[in-house]
Amino acid sequence: xxxxxxxxxxxxxxxxxxxxxxxxxxxxxxxxxxxxxxxxxxxxxxxxxxxxxxxxxxxxxxxxxxxxxxxxxxxxxxxxxxxxxxxxxxxxxxxxxxxxxxxxxxxxxxxxxxxxxxxxxxxxxxxxxxxxxxxxxxxxxxxxxxxxxxxxxxxxx
Numbered sequence: 001x002x003x004x005x006x007x008x009x010x011x012x013x014x015x016x017x018x019x020x021x022x023x024x025x026x027x028x029x030x031x032x033x034x035x036x037x038x039x040x041x042x043x044x045x046x047x048x049x050x051x052x053x054x055x056x057x058x059x060x061x062x063x064x065x066x067x068x069x070x071x072x073x074x075x076x077x078x079x080x081x082x083x084x085x086x087x088x089x090x091x092x093x094x095x096x097x098x099x100x101x102x103x104x105x106x107x108x109x110x111x112x113x114x115x116x117x118x119x120x121x122x123x124x125x126x127x128x129x130x131x132x133x134x135x136x137x138x139x140x141x142x143x144x145x146x147x148x149x150x151x152x153x154x155x156x157x
Contacts, residue, residue, distance in 0.1 A: 010040070014047035026051035034060065042066035042095075049073055058087035065100045066091055071108070074115035082123035089116025090137075097138060097147040109150040 010033075017029050030053060034044050041064030048057035054077075061070060074089035092112040096104050113134075120130040138148035 009046070010043040011046040011050055014044070014051070018051075027053055027056070030056060040064060045070065054081060054084040058084055058091075061088060061091035062094065065098070066095055067101065070095075071112040071115050074112065074119055078115060078119040079122050082119040085119030086116060086123060086125075089113070089119060092116075093134070093147055093151075094137075097141055097145045104146070106150045109147050110154070113151055113154065 014030065014033060017033065018024075018026060021029065030044060030048055030051065033047070034041055037043070041060050043064065043066075045057050045060045045066045048054075048060055057073075060066070070088050071092045074085045074092065077085040077088070089112050093109070093116065095101065096109060096112065101108070117127060117130060121127065134151060135148075138145050138151070141148065
């Protein structure tokens with residue numbers, strides 16, 4: 001199914017398969033696509049988000065390397081779907097800290113943090129609670145994470 005419908009992006013591949021099989025649900029198609037591409041789970045994030053399958057999208061963002069600049073999803077959904085936006089922001093920071101992404105800058109880290117903080121506030125979480133959670137998350141990373149160094153200047157003690 002994938003090879004015959006391979007497109008330039010995973011989102012385009014999903015759309016091609018969905019168009020070819022209109023009788024199948026988006027959820028079913030995406031689960032099949034993900035299952036048939038082990039190690040590339042995060043690449044299906046945009047397809048799941050586009051299909052409105054936000055729980056699946058959030059799961060995929062953490063299961064496999066995703067473009068760390070998924071910050072846009074965190075920013076776009078901060079007020080409407082803060083739990084999803086928090087998952088996207090957390091995934092963006094996670095993958096940045098893991099070394100994924102091309103020429104990640106402090107500005108990229110701060111964009112992700114800002115979107116995550118907006119979503120956290122929209123969900124009722126206080127900024128210092130978010131900062132404690134992030135410090136704990138990045139304390140577990142061996143060595144000195146670039147992301148942790150950038151965020152340390154903005155965390156409230």
